[in-house]
Amino acid sequence: MQQDPVSMIYSAVGSEEPFFRLVDRFYEGVAEDPLLRPLYPEDLTKPKEHLALFLIQRFGGRGTYSQERGHPRMRMRHMPFKIGIKERDAWLNNMDRALAAVPEFAAHRDTLDFYFRDFATFLMNAE
Numbered sequence: 001m002q003q004d005p006v007s008m009i010y011s012a013v014g015s016e017e018p019f020f021r022l023v024d025r026f027y028e029g030v031a032e033d034p035l036l037r038p039l040y041p042e043d044l045t046k047p048k049e050h051l052a053l054f055l056i057q058r059f060g061g062r063g064t065y066s067q068e069r070g071h072p073r074m075r076m077r078h079m080p081f082k083i084g085i086k087e088r089d090a091w092l093n094n095m096d097r098a099l100a101a102v103p104e105f106a107a108h109r110d111t112l113d114f115y116f117r118d119f120a121t122f123l124m125n126a127e
């Protein structure tokens with residue numbers, strides 16, 4: 001059986017620390033982003049934890065995200081926020097910069113770029 005390459009990233013990276021570093025970098029960008037910043041709550045602690053645990057789980061690590069948050073239902077969870085092309089591209093640009101800053105992900109860039117682009121497009125709910 002063919003393994004999903006996305007769910008093999010965690011074991012290749014080997015530990016959780018790079019995921020938390022990635023998410024810190026990502027939200028440093030969001031904090032400065034005039035389009036995205038207003039969508040998020042003032043305190044970014046919870047969003048950081050949500051995204052880190054989601055990515056760890058999706059990429060093959062521990063399943064704490066679903067244990068704490070239930071089924072991911074990501075499209076539903078994003079419905080309260082207007083996500084059009086501009087918001088999607090801003091999100092992807094921030095993730096792009098964060099990935100470039102964490103060398104542990106360098107070997108997986110093609111898989112990650114495809115995954116994030118595809119998933120961010122799926123989450124769009126506006127023009």
Ligand code: HEM
Nearest residue numbers: 039040047050051054069077081083087088091119120123
């Ligand atoms: C397309 C552009 C996107 C925008 C504008 C956006 C925006 C947001 C906002 C405002 C939140 C609420 C903050 C929070 O409570 O965590 C959120 C939650 C979340 N987003 Fe996104 N997001 C986007 C794409 C993505 C993508 C591509 C992923 C994953 C690959 C993702 C993963 C998450 C996760 C895991 C949560 C927390 C859900 C929860 O457990 O409540 N988002 N997003």
